[in-house]
Amino acid sequence: MQPEYEKLCLYCEFAAPTYEPDKMLCSKRGIVSCSSKCSKFIYDPLKRIPRRPKKPFFEEKEDI
Numbered sequence: 308m309q310p311e312y313e314k315l316c317l318y319c320e321f322a323a324p325t326y327e328p329d330k331m332l333c334s335k336r337g338i339v340s341c342s343s344k345c346s347k348f349i350y351d352p353l354k355r356i357p358r359r360p361k362k363p364f365f366e367e368k369e370d371i
Contacts, residue, residue, distance in 0.1 A: 318350055322339070325338070
């Protein structure tokens with residue numbers, strides 16, 4: 308079974324955001340790209356932004 312997330316520094320417990328949107332500050336490797344990967348990765352579920360659920364489709368009823 309594959310996880311629902313990719314092993315990116317963006318979701319890692321050791322990474323913290325910086326002022327640059329595409330860079331992270333890793334406590335293990337220093338400044339890295341958000342899309343980089345390493346073997347020290349530990350998933351932090353609080354960093355993931357979940358997808359919004361789809362809105363249900365409602366048909367409009369005509370007034371009689």
